[in-house]
Amino acid sequence: MSRRVGIEVSIAVAEAVRLADVDVVAAYPITPQTHIIEHISELIATGQLDANFIPVESEHAAMSCCCGSSAAGARTFTSSSSQGLLLMSEVLFIPGPLRLPIVMVVADRALSAPINIWNDHQDIMSQRDIGWIQTFAQNGQEAFDLTLHAFRVAEDRRVSLPMIVTIDGFILSHVIEPVKLLTQEEVNQYLPPFKPRYRLDPKRPITMGPVGIPEVYTEAKVAHNEALKASKKVILQGWKEFADLFGRQYHPVETYRSEDADILLVTMGSISETAIGAVDAMRDRGQKVGLARILLWRPFPGPEFRRATRGAKALAVVDRCLPPGATSGPVGTELRSLFYKVPGAPKIFNFIAGLGGRDVRVKHLEEMVDKTMAYIKRRPKELYEVIGAHEK
Amino acid sequence: MPDTEAIVGWKTITFGCHILEPGSSAKFMTGDWRSQRPVLDKEKCIRCGICWIYCPDMAYSRTQDGYYEVDMDYCKGCGICAHECPRGAITMVPEEL
Ligand code: SF4
Ligand code: SF4
Numbered sequence: 273m274s275r276r277v278g279i280e281v282s283i284a285v286a287e288a289v290r291l292a293d294v295d296v297v298a299a300y301p302i303t304p305q306t307h308i309i310e311h312i313s314e315l316i317a318t319g320q321l322d323a324n325f326i327p328v329e330s331e332h333a334a335m336s337c338c339c340g341s342s343a344a345g346a347r348t349f350t351s352s353s354s355q356g357l358l359l360m361s362e363v364l365f366i367p368g369p370l371r372l373p374i375v376m377v378v379a380d381r382a383l384s385a386p387i388n389i390w391n392d393h394q395d396i397m398s399q400r401d402i403g404w405i406q407t408f409a410q411n412g413q414e415a416f417d418l419t420l421h422a423f424r425v426a427e428d429r430r431v432s433l434p435m436i437v438t439i440d441g442f443i444l445s446h447v448i449e450p451v452k453l454l455t456q457e458e459v460n461q462y463l464p465p466f467k468p469r470y471r472l473d474p475k476r477p478i479t480m481g482p483v484g485i486p487e488v489y490t491e492a493k494v495a496h497n498e499a500l501k502a503s504k505k506v507i508l509q510g511w512k513e514f515a516d517l518f519g520r521q522y523h524p525v526e527t528y529r530s531e532d533a534d535i536l537l538v539t540m541g542s543i544s545e546t547a548i549g550a551v552d553a554m555r556d557r558g559q560k561v562g563l564a565r566i567l568l569w570r571p572f573p574g575p576e577f578r579r580a581t582r583g584a585k586a587l588a589v590v591d592r593c594l595p596p597g598a599t600s601g602p603v604g605t606e607l608r609s610l611f612y613k614v615p616g617a618p619k620i621f622n623f624i625a626g627l628g629g630r631d632v633r634v635k636h637l638e639e640m641v642d643k644t645m646a647y648i649k650r651r652p653k654e655l656y657e658v659i660g661a662h663e664k
Numbered sequence: 665m666p667d668t669e670a671i672v673g674w675k676t677i678t679f680g681c682h683i684l685e686p687g688s689s690a691k692f693m694t695g696d697w698r699s700q701r702p703v704l705d706k707e708k709c710i711r712c713g714i715c716w717i718y719c720p721d722m723a724y725s726r727t728q729d730g731y732y733e734v735d736m737d738y739c740k741g742c743g744i745c746a747h748e749c750p751r752g753a754i755t756m757v758p759e760e761l
Pocket of ligand 1: 708709710711712713714715716732749750751752753754
């Protein structure tokens with residue numbers, strides 16, 4: 273029987289990795305690392321997890337090791353965030369096209385400069401196009417569940433793609449929450465052993481990662497992109513089976529009080545729970561406000577998002593990333609492109625908030641909704657605005 | 665210059681773009697893009713085999729009489745052999761169209 277415990281979310285993720293019985297964990301053990309890797313290294317050192325832990329010299333080496341071990345057919349996990357994720361970046365583009373199902377949990381944090389260790393989404397948004405499946409957890413339970421789901425989906429032979437589960441740094445990674453942990457028997461029912469289509473084997477040599485000459489490169493990129501898009505079916509199936517077994521059902525776009533809502537807040541990650549509070553408060557005052565939370569970010573669930581927001585007059589889209597010089601935040605840009613010239617599309621207003629650990633409270637979300645109501649009548653001058661940025 | 669047309673489809677390309685046949689690089693004619701070729705002066709050659717060792721495309725092979733000859737299907741014309749030859753026995757000569 274699964275048990276509900278108070279547990280730090282990083283430790284819960286490490287427990288999910290133990291239950292997944294990984295073979296190799298390659299990680300840089302120093303900051304910006306979290307307790308996820310610290311706890312996993314303890315589990316391995318004390319014999320509670322039979323795996324190889326490779327304490328590499330950098331995140332670049334961590335992801336390189338992960339590519340090698342996954343190619344050799346080992347179930348592979350790593351974790352990083354912030355500057356560490358950026359140091360990995362060169363290698364992060366490789367396992368997707370090579371179809372290596374590495375699982376990584378990213379504890380989202382801000383990027384330097386100025387130096388800042390707190391939470392926002394700038395690190396993961398800068399790695400948006402690495403060609404991995406990407407999901408966003410809003411609480412500890414989801415962090416645990418989505419980690420197991422990631423192994424299940426990534427390693428499915430129809431998918432065979434790397435997958436990131438994103439949890440908000442500190443707000444989730446360092447906070448104790450109630451989490452229902454599954455037992456080994458339960459996880460075994462859900463997660464079959466890893467059986468890759470191809471693996472590096474000296475007895476049956478193949479080449480992974482050859483040169484892609486101009487006559488081949490485009491087709492290789494399209495094949496990867498098509499595989500990523502097609503993975504949605506397996507992602508949904510993975511959630512359906514999870515719900516059948518354990519009773520918790522996830523969707524690519526989660527909604528809250530969204531039917532009949534005129535305005536929908538659009539959020540990702542942990543501020544979505546704050547947004548639920550904001551929606552309740554505004555509903556109490558008679559405002560027709562709801563919430564659409566993007567849980568699946570890559571591949572982007574376009575049809576599901578359109579369906580989830582059907583009937584809304586406007587979207588108040590929250591970005592936790594400020595891309596300098598861009599037309600709007602990454603989520604704002606994505607949704608404007610999704611709805612461009614779609615008949616009956618909601619108006620889209622983009623708010624950037626919660627950078628580098630700045631709190632996003634109910635009042636800030638209410639401010640975004642109030643502004644959205646005003647902007648429906650009178651278009652704002654700018655395509656986005658930064659909430660709470662003081663001028664003087 | 666000919667257009668770079670696709671030689672494979674995205675549906676038919678191998679999984680992960682892997683190459684499933686071992687040793688298939690022998691099929692890749694690196695001599696295609698050579699702009700100069702090594703020409704040997706046998707008078708100077710001492711048959712030391714340095715050219716054979718240094719050639720990055722393994723285009724050299726040893727002949728019966730102990731000299732080294734180049735397979736022009738693979739010689740890419742880099743000139744390393746000519747640079748490394750201790751006797752100056754190899755001259756790089758421009759290819760003519
Ligand atoms: S390196 Fe020069 S001397 Fe030596 S075998 Fe080659 S051509 Fe002859
Ligand atoms: S020119 Fe370069 S490729 Fe050609 S034989 Fe000499 S070393 Fe080999």
